[in-house]
Amino acid sequence: xxSPATVTVTAVSQADATKSxxxxxxxxxxxxxxxxxxxxxxxxxxxxxxSPWRTIQHASNSVQPGDTVYVRGGAYNESVxxxxxxxxxxxxxxxxSFPGEQAIIDGTGLVPSTSSTQGLINITNQSxxxxxxxxxxxxxxxxxxxxxxxxxxxxxxxxIQILNNLIHNIVTTSETNGNAxxxxxxxxxxxxxxxxxxxxxxxxxxxxxxxxxxxxxDGNVSNFSITNNVIHDNDNIGIDIIGFEGVSPDPAYDxxxxxxxxxxxIYNISAINNPGxxxxxxxxxxxxxxxxxxxxxxxxxxxxxxxxEMASEHQGHVTSFVIARNNLVYAANTTGISIxxxxxxxxGTDHCTIVNNTLFQNDTKNTGSGEFQxxxxxxxxxxxxxxxxxxxxxxxxxxxxxxxxxxxxxDYNLYYSSLSSSTANxxxxxxxxxxxxxxxxxxxxxxxxxxMDPQFLSLITPALQIRPTSPAVNAGIDxxxxxxxxxxxxxxxxxxxxxxxxxxxxx
Numbered sequence: 001x002x003s004p005a006t007v008t009v010t011a012v013s014q015a016d017a018t019k020s021x022x023x024x025x026x027x028x029x030x031x032x033x034x035x036x037x038x039x040x041x042x043x044x045x046x047x048x049x050x051s052p053w054r055t056i057q058h059a060s061n062s063v064q065p066g067d068t069v070y071v072r073g074g075a076y077n078e079s080v081x082x083x084x085x086x087x088x089x090x091x092x093x094x095x096x097s098f099p100g101e102q103a104i105i106d107g108t109g110l111v112p113s114t115s116s117t118q119g120l121i122n123i124t125n126q127s128x129x130x131x132x133x134x135x136x137x138x139x140x141x142x143x144x145x146x147x148x149x150x151x152x153x154x155x156x157x158x159x160i161q162i163l164n165n166l167i168h169n170i171v172t173t174s175e176t177n178g179n180a181x182x183x184x185x186x187x188x189x190x191x192x193x194x195x196x197x198x199x200x201x202x203x204x205x206x207x208x209x210x211x212x213x214x215x216x217x218d219g220n221v222s223n224f225s226i227t228n229n230v231i232h233d234n235d236n237i238g239i240d241i242i243g244f245e246g247v248s249p250d251p252a253y254d255x256x257x258x259x260x261x262x263x264x265x266i267y268n269i270s271a272i273n274n275p276g277x278x279x280x281x282x283x284x285x286x287x288x289x290x291x292x293x294x295x296x297x298x299x300x301x302x303x304x305x306x307x308x309e310m311a312s313e314h315q316g317h318v319t320s321f322v323i324a325r326n327n328l329v330y331a332a333n334t335t336g337i338s339i340x341x342x343x344x345x346x347x348g349t350d351h352c353t354i355v356n357n358t359l360f361q362n363d364t365k366n367t368g369s370g371e372f373q374x375x376x377x378x379x380x381x382x383x384x385x386x387x388x389x390x391x392x393x394x395x396x397x398x399x400x401x402x403x404x405x406x407x408x409x410x411d412y413n414l415y416y417s418s419l420s421s422s423t424a425n426x427x428x429x430x431x432x433x434x435x436x437x438x439x440x441x442x443x444x445x446x447x448x449x450x451x452m453d454p455q456f457l458s459l460i461t462p463a464l465q466i467r468p469t470s471p472a473v474n475a476g477i478d479x480x481x482x483x484x485x486x487x488x489x490x491x492x493x494x495x496x497x498x499x500x501x502x503x504x505x506x507x
Contacts, residue, residue, distance in 0.1 A: 032066025086128030219247025243290025312347030348377025
């Protein structure tokens with residue numbers, strides 16, 4: 001850290017140039033030290049670019065707030081524990097691949113701990129840490145007692161950044177009880193949380209996670225951001241926001257909250273060949289399981305088991321105050337969007353808002369889930385301004401339980417399929433309705449909604465932008481920018497013209 005410098009600042013009156021005042025100000029520049037790691041280095045070296053260290057772990061043991069560790073290209077066969085924090089004053093401690101080179105943390109041959117989750121990078125009770133640009137790969141177990149992870153963050157702390165990493169082949173081969181993670185963030189303390197965690201620009205793929213997830217935040221985690229990641233070809237949930245699993249020691253803090261899940265691309269996510277999930281179509285693209293006050297927006301989700309789900313797997317608890325808006329969901333194996341608990345023994349969904357999404361030909365396996373599914377204990381929810389284009393089975397809403405008499409306020413939507421309006425299928429409070437008019441008349445729902453072709457640009461790609469002549473144009477209800485957001489799926493203003501459009505795109 002450089003020595004402080006003292007400068008004199010003089011202020012001159014604009015009204016009278018003869019009047020002035022001076023003061024001395026001490027300024028300290030925040031400049032950390034750059035250290036280097038190389039496969040040809042030695043931990044007895046000073047860590048300079050000419051004489052680098054050999055291991056990332058030695059670098060982690062040696063750095064101070066504001067420092068940056070540049071890791072040269074090549075493979076490092078180690079599990080790294082980061083046990084020092086950066087600071088707001090001096091800056092974060094940054095670990096990153098050397099510019100133009102790819103540093104690889106490779107777990108081949110390493111044996112994960114059987115006493116706790118172990119990552120190839122581990123951050124526990126630290127703050128102001130940034131992990132950037134690594135390839136993290138090949139960490140595997142056959143033991144149900146071991147839980148390997150690409151990156152494992154736990155305890156309490158703040159301002160952790162996980163940026164632009166390539167994470168793959170993190171695997172459990174334990175048949176029914178195994179667990180593994182790509183990126184896992186567990187707030188295991190209370191009342192102090194893991195606050196301000198950013199997960200952005202990563203690619204996470206080729207995982208076999210058993211009963212766990214590709215990317216998750218669980219327990220006492222607040223003000224998180226999961227943005228612009230590409231998550232694909234994994235055998236369980238893409239992104240999971242979790243609460244009420246006993247991760248935090250205080251139940252009052254035991255849920256992830258106040259987060260954003262934005263701009264992610266999620267595809268080829270299925271548990272059909274995952275014995276840890278009983279080989280069922282139950283892997284979500286995005287799942288909020290007991291989280292609260294989360295915004296899910298402008299995500300592209302396709303070829304997954306379930307597009308977006310908001311519920312709680314724990315009796316007496318709910319996922320609450322989540323907004324899912326301006327997302328595209330198509331070709332899911334079962335439903336496009338689901339709310340409510342999967343059976344009467346679990347929790348539910350309360351005050352969640354689903355607006356301006358486009359759902360296109362989901363339930364490709366013809367499971368009877370439909371495009372929008374409502375299950376147990378759903379209360380005070382909203383489903384508006386959505387384009388719902390069903391597959392040939394023509395099942396739009398599947399509210400197959402009558403556990404709650406009015407689970408959602410449903411209106412201002414645009415429905416369409418190859419079936420006519422008079423033969424389209426709706427299920428409300430466990431009662432089936434053949435035909436959109438019959439459903440409207442009997443339930444009082446969707447009184448301002450339409451059954452018309454939304455006029456997508458293409459059904460083949462699909463290209464789900466709407467044409468200027470679409471009945472979706474100016475046909476929605478503007479619920480305010482806090483609810484509908486300021487940008488559509490493409491990043492254009494959410495409201496153009498005289499009113500908001502229906503669906504994820506604004507014309």
